[in-house]
Amino acid sequence: MTDIAAAxxxxxxxxxxxTVSTDSNLAMVSxxxxxLEFIGARAEVFLDGSGTKGNLFATLGPQDxxxxxxxxxxxxxxxxxxxxxxxxxxxLSERNDRLYGRGTCDMKGFIAAAVxxxxxxxxxVRDRPLHFAFTYDEEVGCFGARALIEALEMRELRPGVAIxxxxxxxxxxxxxxxxxxxxxxxxxxxxxxxLPDRGINAVEYAVRYVARLLELKEELKTRAPATSRFxxxxxxxxxxxxxxGLAHNVxxxxxxxxxxxxxxxxxxxxxxxxxxxxxxxxxxLPEMQAVHPLAEISTETVGEVDGLEPVTENEAREIxxxxxxxxxxxxxxxxxxxxxxxxxxxxxxxxxxGSIEQAHKADEFLELDQLAQCLDMLDRLGARLGQ
Numbered sequence: 001m002t003d004i005a006a007a008x009x010x011x012x013x014x015x016x017x018x019t020v021s022t023d024s025n026l027a028m029v030s031x032x033x034x035x036l037e038f039i040g041a042r043a044e045v046f047l048d049g050s051g052t053k054g055n056l057f058a059t060l061g062p063q064d065x066x067x068x069x070x071x072x073x074x075x076x077x078x079x080x081x082x083x084x085x086x087x088x089x090x091x092l093s094e095r096n097d098r099l100y101g102r103g104t105c106d107m108k109g110f111i112a113a114a115v116x117x118x119x120x121x122x123x124x125v126r127d128r129p130l131h132f133a134f135t136y137d138e139e140v141g142c143f144g145a146r147a148l149i150e151a152l153e154m155r156e157l158r159p160g161v162a163i164x165x166x167x168x169x170x171x172x173x174x175x176x177x178x179x180x181x182x183x184x185x186x187x188x189x190x191x192x193x194x195l196p197d198r199g200i201n202a203v204e205y206a207v208r209y210v211a212r213l214l215e216l217k218e219e220l221k222t223r224a225p226a227t228s229r230f231x232x233x234x235x236x237x238x239x240x241x242x243x244x245g246l247a248h249n250v251x252x253x254x255x256x257x258x259x260x261x262x263x264x265x266x267x268x269x270x271x272x273x274x275x276x277x278x279x280x281x282x283x284x285l286p287e288m289q290a291v292h293p294l295a296e297i298s299t300e301t302v303g304e305v306d307g308l309e310p311v312t313e314n315e316a317r318e319i320x321x322x323x324x325x326x327x328x329x330x331x332x333x334x335x336x337x338x339x340x341x342x343x344x345x346x347x348x349x350x351x352x353x354g355s356i357e358q359a360h361k362a363d364e365f366l367e368l369d370q371l372a373q374c375l376d377m378l379d380r381l382g383a384r385l386g387q
Contacts, residue, residue: 068129074138105354110165141303165352
């Protein structure tokens with residue numbers, strides 16, 4: 001197995017790239033492509049429409065052959081502003097057998113392990129290709145993975161197995177909920193706070209919308225499938241942010257709600273969207289437009305990423321069972337890109353180093369033991385590829 005020190009040094013380099021989703025990831029992607037090309041991989045970078053972000057898809061072994069195994073991770077990380085970091089978040093620091101830095105567990109640790117093992121894997125790969133898929137914008141809607149899947153479909157390339165290296169503490173995950181994110185905007189009519197009947201307070205209507213979300217949140221608990229293995233077993237709704245208004249004495253002319261739901265099943269999402277549409281069209285909007293015909297309520301779909309559905313036949317699960325020695329797969333509540341790969345007909349599981357409990361927080365860290373376990377899993381994958 002490769003020296004863990006090599007993986008740590010690669011992780012050090014990756015953490016130093018400040019690949020917050022709002023910014024470019026091309027410097028990191030280019031560095032990874034160069035490393036993989038050096039050991040004989042064919043590496044391609046697929047740019048997004050802006051030309052400032054890209055997906056990296058690299059292959060060891062036979063090219064343009066179906067049935068390969070994908071090691072997948074996302075390059076982007078969440079912001080650090082406002083978080084009480086005790087070290088520089090974009091400089092890897094090590095203490096107490098932990099590696100600290102933004103993205104160490106979510107999920108540059110897995111990418112570092114995969115790239116550190118690439119020279120070993122390159123020597124062992126035979127007839128079944130091994131792919132590396134490193135994407136952009138997972139944290140804001142899985143846009144990179146969507147684009148990558150489209151690129152694979154255009155090429156008519158279908159890998160057989162995908163291992164998504166999100167932080168699961170190296171547990172095998174065969175299912176998770178979907179993640180549907182929305183922004184709902186309210187346009188009212190500003191005015192003086194002393195004359196509320198002559199304006200339309202967008203914040204007040206936004207609050208009423210949130211109240212309806214809270215009602216639906218409770219109703220969804222009654223729709224939980226009897227066989228649901230999720231925790232909690234029902235579809236959830238979360239109101240992430242409410243913005244609006246200018247001052248104490250000004251009727252708020254605009255407001256915005258950022259919210260999400262995590263469906264256990266697609267009909268739950270349809271139920272919520274239909275209920276909200278009915279509430280807007282038959283209650284809120286008529287009231288607003290009775291005062292000001294140009295009043296508006298609009299909802300933008302930020303992203304609708306289906307979950308990873310547990311299935312009876314799952315080659316990816318069986319492979320990772322063999323690599324890790326585990327015999328039971330679990331479900332988690334957080335979302336990943338796995339459902340997109342599964343939707344492309346690829347057998348998919350989630351398994352990677354680190355704990356989701358550390359993700360998105362100040363002083364995010366990855367335990368060295370977790371990184372070592374991941375390297376060991378990939379080493380065994382190499383032995384399997386060489387058979």
